[in-house]
Amino acid sequence: MIRRTIIEGGHVATVDAAGTEHRTGHVVVEDGRITAVGPGPAPAALREEATVVDAAGCLVTPGLVNTHNHLYQWLTRGYAQDAILFDWLTTLYPLWARIDADLTRDGAAGAMAVLARSGCTTVGDHHYVFPRGSGDIVGALVEAATGIGVRLHATRGSMDLGASQGGLPPDFAVETTDAALHASQDAVERWHDPADDARVRIAIAPCSPFSVTSDLLREAAVMARSLGVRLHTHASETAEEDAYCAERFGMSPTEYLSGLGWLGDDVWMAHAVHLDDPAIAQYAATGTGVAHCPSSNGRLASGIAPVRAMLDAGVPVGLGVDGAASNESGQLGVEIREAVLMGRLRSGSGAMSVRDGLRMATAGGARVLGRQDEIGSLERGKLADIAVWWVGGVEHAGIVDPVAALGLGALPPLRRLLVGGRTVVEDDMLVTADERLLAERVASASRTLADRA
Secondary structure (H helix, E strand, O other): OOOEEEEEEEEEEOOOOOOOEEEEEEEEEEOOEEEEEEEOOOOHHHOOOOEEEEOOOEEEEEOEEEOOOOHHHHHHOOOOOOOOHHHHHHHHHHHHOOOOHHHHHHHHHHHHHHHHHOOEEEEEEEEOOOOOOOOOHHHHHHHHHHHHOOEEEEEEEEOOOOHHHOOOOOHHHOOOHHHHHHHHHHHHHHHOOOOOOOOEEEEEEEOOOOOOOHHHHHHHHHHHHHHOOOEEEEEOOOHHHHHHHHHHHOOOHHHHHHHOOOOOOOEEEEEOOOOOHHHHHHHHHHOOEEEEOHHHHHHOOOOOOOHHHHHHHOOOEEEOOOOOOOOOOOOOHHHHHHHHHHHHHHHOOOOOOHHHHHHHHHHHHHHHOOOOOOOOOOOOOOEOOEEEEEOOOOOOOOOOOHHHHHHOOOOOOEEEEEEOOEEEEEOOEEOOOOHHHHHHHHHHHHHHHHHHO
């Protein structure tokens, strides 16, 4: 029996290649995929035995795609509030090095609940702290995502360059190179699903130039390509990172990573705040993607990424929340507004439109994760990952452009959030898990982690 859902009566922003919008339109979902999108109401013949979602007063968009997060950091919000990146990291490493699978599961579930309630249907996570005896952390992330009902792109991160070798993390927080490589391969073999409707995919993700050896970066790139999975790391996030690479390697982060096989259309970098024109050209020529994290960059005073220049050059750019320890909001929806405002601060008032922001949060993020054929736009045949935003309330009533409500106004509540056609949020409440119980578990896990440190 076909399971059909019809969403109709709202302003539909498809975010397809042409930017098609219907001021009053419909989207039809059958068995987890979009089968029709168009103006006006859905055809009468499709209404039989269908669930109809009344989207009058709503903005209908693709589900948002989060390209960079550290879900475990949901347990360490509020620390080092006025620090720059390197000082913030050295404050928090001692806490993170006490994490385990159970704590990660509770923190990740809380973080993904908030992401879903902010319109996010696909979560990209970067976990790179694996203390000895901490259990199956990647499995815990998969379990949490399954419970909340979102898609997960979990990256198996790693650090093998401790302070005694000139790295930033303390020695007790790092792995050996061989252990990191072995565990990365194991995570791919256990959890990665290459199917086009996959709920879980795995990428390989050594953490950063200042916490990973050249050997690990080089060998991880070879391994990922042999396994057919993507690569992810932090790059060019701060001026201090630039200085570190210049002093240690005699080159910029982009030059260093390029020499180790880390530019390509199967790679995406977090932040890319400090890219010059030649580096942007290299990213564009190789198809290397970027996870733009405007709130985190502001929280840590890292700078404003040259997003307009990247987009104009053809660099794939998506949005990321980053870890909640550097973005206590944890909401992906608000990053659209932040990206628009930060883009204008960097490049001028006309540099970033609200539709540019929405595209980065949807189709752009899908391209960064290599899923542009499956998610990121409302088109026939794509997976039914759909956000229905209520813009008829007091915060947005009368606004001339519903997309501006999302890109310039307060984050609208969700009338409905679908992932593969399944309802995850309804009337701004998570329906897949008990929010009160999630909050209790997060509070308890946060206290446990703090006590361990």
